[in-house]
Amino acid sequence: MLFNSLEFLLFLPTIFLLYWFVFRQLKHQNILLFVSSYIFYGWWDWRFLSLILFSTLIDFFIGYRLNLSTHRNKRKFLLYTSLFVNLGLLVFFKYFNFFIESWIEAWADLGIQMHQTTLNIILPVGISFYTFQTLSYTIDVYQRKIEPVTNFMAFASYVAFFPQLVAGPIERASNLLPQFYKKRIFNYEFAVSGMKLILWGLLKKVVIADSCAVLVNDIFQNYQNESGLTLCMGIVYFSFQIYGDFSGYSDIAIGTSRLFGFNLMRNFDYPYFSRDIAEFWRRWHISLSTWFRDYLYFPLGGSKGSLGNQLRNVFIIFLVSGIWHGANWTYVAWGGINALFFLPIFLLKKNRKHTNAIEGNLPSLSEFLGIMKTYMLVTFSWIFFRSESIKDAVRYIERIIDFNTFIPNTIRHKKIIPFLLIFVFFEWISRKQEYAIVLDKKYRIVFYLSFAFLILYYASVEEKTTFIYFQF
Amino acid sequence: MKKFILKVVAYLVVIITTYLLLGFLGDGYTDPFYLRFTTKKQNSLVLGTSRAAQGIQPEILNSLLLDSVDKPLYNYAFTLLHSPYGETYYNAIDAKLNKKISNGLFIVSVDPWSISSRSDFDYEIETNKELGKISFYNCYPNYDYFMYAYPKSMFSLLFKKKDTNMFVHNDGWLEINVSMKAAEVIKRTMFKEKQYITNKEIYGFSEKRLFWLKKTISLLKKHGRVILVRIPTGHKILKIENSMFPDFDNLIERSFNGELYLNYKNLVDKYVYTDGNHLFKESGTEFTKQLAKDINNHIK
Known part of the structure; x- marks a missing residue:
């Protein structure tokens, strides 16, 4: 369902009235949000609801198990399982054909022709957004920044929350999830x-x-x-x-x-x-920039370590940000160009001017x-x-x-x-x-x-x- | 909460009322189709593509046809892209037809294109056009049309130009007013002929369309008399049609054995065309008079 559609014009007031006048208890409101979010997403293609549900179940379960376990290796295993499943789905649906085609083209450039086998894969709307949102939960639980949820409905509503499900902002579990536990009071x-x-x-x-x-x-x-x-x-x-x-x-x-x-x-x-370009990146798609900063740039070492490592980290974050946008070399180039633009002020340490x-x-x-x-x-x-x-x-x-x-x-x-x-x-x-x-x-x-x-x-x-x- | 809802409702009332009022500005200048979907169900119809839409004038038919016909006739013909015979046009006709009558008159214009399909699309193109997009064909104002078929915003109705060369009359006739200076006619004719040479390559006879034409005629016959008509067109386009579909007239006669088929294709020189394809409005008047006379001769 598109925000600029007649369906949404009818959908929104209906859910609003049900939410505040019929389902007034917190538990019921969460159920309503969950159901309406699935309707919202299913309007586009109901088959992909199974993907969101699968991601939700996996991360709910992993979050729960992470809390029970104190064993370091076991916790790591659980985290990697979540990363593997979520990123695996993302890579399969978004990048499978791209990697295959790029691989074949690379060999073709060397004069070796390979048989092309690509799959007719439909890209599920918003997969990059909700995947990152669920990952943020698992990583935060792993790092003990947040407590895992015990209320499945609250967690499922957090993952599928319809206003930001398909194109963000990519919310952090630490900001959005607690709002599902708290009684919401209408504020004019x-x-x-x-x-x-x-x-x-x-x-x-x-x-x-x-x-x-x-x-x-x-x-x-x-x-x-x-x-x-x-x-x-x-x-x-x-x-x-x-x-x-x-x-x-x-x-x-x-x-x-x-x-x-x-x-x-x-x-x-x-x-x-x-x-300057650093300020631009603090003001553009903030939820994605900060996501990469917290879950990729900092773990890589950020602006600490040798100059070589710092430059590597800058390039990695921009290139990954580029490829996140789509399975095309143009996005990688776009990320690389922005990294080059960012580099001078980073080296001169003027990036927070x-x-x-x-x-x-x-x-x-x-x-x-x-x-x-x-x-x-x-x-x-x-x-x-x-x-x-x-x-x-x-x-x-x-x-x-x-x-x-x-x-x-x-x-x-x-x-x-x-x-x-x-x-x-x-x-x-x-x-x-x-x-x-x-x-x-x-x-x-x-x-x-x-x-x-x-x-x-x-x-x-x-x-x-x-x-x-x-x-x- | 109450204050919030009241405020939102107040804004919505202003916006929705404005929108509803705008609907009343729709008329024959809106576009070549809208007005046809704002009238009540009709007893007698003129059907076909743009040749019929421009060339057959119901006002003349209504004044000349014998009183035994359930008049008035209404021109419900569109264009080759919108109303070739098919499921979409059939449904639109079904919705427009007054099912209570049994002595209507239905002038069904046919030509090789109207029972042909395009090879460059794997679906019937009219399903994505105006007739295929709407569900309500007989209401005024037709908000269904404005929402799903009208290509502009309803606010453009405020700024519509009345000096447009197209106007749909209340009887459905599409009046076209273009310059008939020789040089401009030649230019338009050359363009149209070029277009039809291309069309010849992409259009081909469709069994499916013939099936729907048969189905349409079966539907109409339940409510009155059906007359098939082939409207004259310019020399070059007729030549293209003859080479593309030499057996067309025989096919129509064979397929609709019991129906009257008035074939005017050989009266090319009797009329003037705006673009080598469509009758100029004055020729349309003459042609419609001829048609009325021939119909009267047959239904006497």
């Missing part, structure tokens, strides 16, 4: 903030991301015939598309959770106003230049993220820097620019706030209704698009 302000987040998230998705998507698809499909300037516009639009799409989804997820009394972690913090939002109404010249530089670097790396292959990405770049064809005869795709500028303005004035539509009481009704009508204007049901991050 909290629920209103949830509605505002949903509205803003839908606006980002439907008005910004989907409008850009049409242009981006057109430009990237025909990049060989487009001018350099159009190609530059293509990557700028893609930067807005992916931000609007993914942060829009996160906003809707967080907002929806608030309607049920849950507080999810923030996933985006105005990343395009970052002054900017930790707060910019003060003042306007940025200083150096802040402005920093923002522009970071945006350009990030946007450059999106070429690899968006292209079908590395070859396409390289040709796309070559075409941009071919100055003979840089200026087009006519500038197309420009109608959206005023919308993007207004959007940037809203984000800029709200950058110290949690979300971008904290408005003056006098005008807010007009704004909310305008936003709602704008969403409806752009929400052509026929061309309803899925969220980019569903595929990851």
